[in-house]
Amino acid sequence: MxxxxxxxxxxxxxxxxxxxxxxxxxxxxxxxxxxxxxxxxxxxxxxxxxxxxxxxxxxxxxxxxxxxxxxxxxxxxxxxxxxxxxxxxxxxxxxxxxxxxxxxxxxxxxxxxxxxxxxxxxxxxxxxxxxxxxxxxxxxxxxxxxxxxxxxxxxxxxxxxxxxxxxxWQQVRGPIRVVPGPQDDYFDRSVWRTFLDEPFIVSPSRDRMAQILDGPLLPAARGHDIVSDGTLAGSIQVPASGRPIVLMAERQTTGGYPKIATVASVDLPRLAQTPSGRRVRFAAVSQEEAEDLLIDGRRALADAIAGMxxxxxxxxxx
Incomplete structure (x- = not known):
């Protein structure tokens, strides 16, 4: 052995x-x-x-x-x-x-x-x-x-x-794409515009469970507590501090904070690889668009590996 x-x-x-x-x-x-x-x-x-x-x-x-x-x-x-x-x-x-x-x-x-x-x-x-x-x-x-x-x-x-x-491999540039929700209705339109229009900074507060983003605060008009529901890799929770938290590979399986959006699976590795102190921006896509992007990304990866x-x-x- x-x-x-x-x-x-x-x-x-x-x-x-x-x-x-x-x-x-x-x-x-x-x-x-x-x-x-x-x-x-x-x-x-x-x-x-x-x-x-x-x-x-x-x-x-x-x-x-x-x-x-x-x-x-x-x-x-x-x-x-x-x-x-x-x-x-x-x-x-x-x-x-x-x-x-x-x-x-x-x-x-x-x-x-x-x-x-x-x-x-x-x-x-x-x-x-x-x-x-x-x-x-x-x-x-x-x-x-x-x-x-x-x-x-x-x-x-x-x-x-x-x-x-x-x-x-990490050649993609531009905003990190997100799917709104599942609790985007907890945030009013001005906060949603801030989330999409303003840059955030990847905080040093990060590990395999989650990473915190610094930048504009995201107050939830309907409050920062929900009945705990399931989380996904890429869920962006917003606690009472207003600082968004992106859940990663070792996330908890449920959470009691509203989730303003979910990072598209195709872009989650790119966010994970962004060094602390760097700026990121977000762009909204539909669930269907996110699924198509993931399929295209997997196909491109398979083609690239086949072309080694x-x-x-x-x-x-x-």
């Missing part, structure tokens, strides 16, 4: 896969990646199927070694990668041999990175997924962040070439 050895780990390194589904009624949120497309690209580069588990990190990755030769890839944004001090590139796959140290540095112009190894992280599934849910202590390795001296099993890898992803190019032999094998 191939083992991944953790020499150092950044502050937010966890095991993630596509997450849990069908358990919201039991109070179990899905978890999974903050940026699903980048995780899918990392897996494809490493020669894995889309359901394999990877390491997700925020800020910086850490130092890693393996007991058997593997392929690996890093996706999500620009990041410094070194194999025994020799630079390697993100958005490409590389070989890592036993005895060599893989160092993943700080993310630049993005927040979340994905480190995939051939065969995938092979920790035991919990409730149908290997995804770590930190607040409930589920999945991954003991339901927690990874730390120095941890050891993770890797699955059996299939033979595959080294690949390069030539289309940088094979690399020449890797110098790291010498």
């Amino acid at each position: 191939t083992v991944l050895l953790i020499g150092q780990a950044g502050p937010m390194v966890t095991v993630q896969d596509r997450g849990r589904s069908g358990l919201l009624h039991a109070g179990v949120s899905g978890s999974g990646p903050m940026d699903g497309p980048s995780m899918d690209i990392a897996n494809a580069l490493a020669g894995n199927g889309p359901d394999c588990a990877v390491l997700e990190f925020a800020g910086s990755g850490g130092v890693f070694e393996v007991t058997e030769p593997v392929r690996f890839a890093v996706a999500g944004g620009a990041v410094d990668i070194r194999i025994d001090g020799v630079a390697a590139f993100p958005w490409e796959s590389h070989h890592l041999l036993p005895g060599r140290k893989l160092t993943i540095g700080a993310m630049r112009d993005a927040v979340w990175g994905y480190l995939a190894f051939s065969g995938g992280i092979d920790t035991p599934p919990v409730l149908g997924s290997r995804a770590t849910h930190l607040r409930s202590g589920l999945g991954g390795l003991e339901g927690r962040r990874l730390a120095a001296n941890d050891r993770l099993p890797l699955g059996i890898a299939k033979a595959a070439p080294l690949l390069a992803f030539r289309r940088f 190019t094979e690399k020449p032999p890797d110098a790291t094998l010498s």
Whole structure:
């Protein structure tokens, strides 16, 4: 069995896969990646199927070694990668041999990175997924962040070439698209115009559960308390403070604040990858438009992955 050895780990390194589904009624949120497309690209580069588990990190990755030769890839944004001090590139796959140290540095112009190894992280599934849910202590390795001296099993890898992803994924610009509601009627027209017309700043108050936006306050004319109802990834709750809170991968399954809008699924990874301190704006679309955008986005991702190019032999094998 191939083992991944953790020499150092950044502050937010966890095991993630596509997450849990069908358990919201039991109070179990899905978890999974903050940026699903980048995780899918990392897996494809490493020669894995889309359901394999990877390491997700925020800020910086850490130092890693393996007991058997593997392929690996890093996706999500620009990041410094070194194999025994020799630079390697993100958005490409590389070989890592036993005895060599893989160092993943700080993310630049993005927040979340994905480190995939051939065969995938092979920790035991919990409730149908290997995804770590930190607040409930589920999945991954003991339901927690990874730390120095941890050891993770890797699955059996299939033979595959080294690949390069030539289309940088986070190319979309413009406002974050949102679907109004489900409690947009709690806010009067002037507040709704403010929400769409004024910029917000991504606050440093953020984690895998939610991120707070600074900017104009959004008072609810009908009050900031509702009978608790279900939440989705991308729900924008507005508590009594008037500061909007965007719910993310580890969100609670129900909430008692009115939700002025829901981030379109196609744009949620882009919002998650926006560094703290950056401005964002919102634009309203219909539910039907959001669904069409998601279908188009998934098709574009599949086409981009299918168009990956094979690399020449890797110098790291010498």
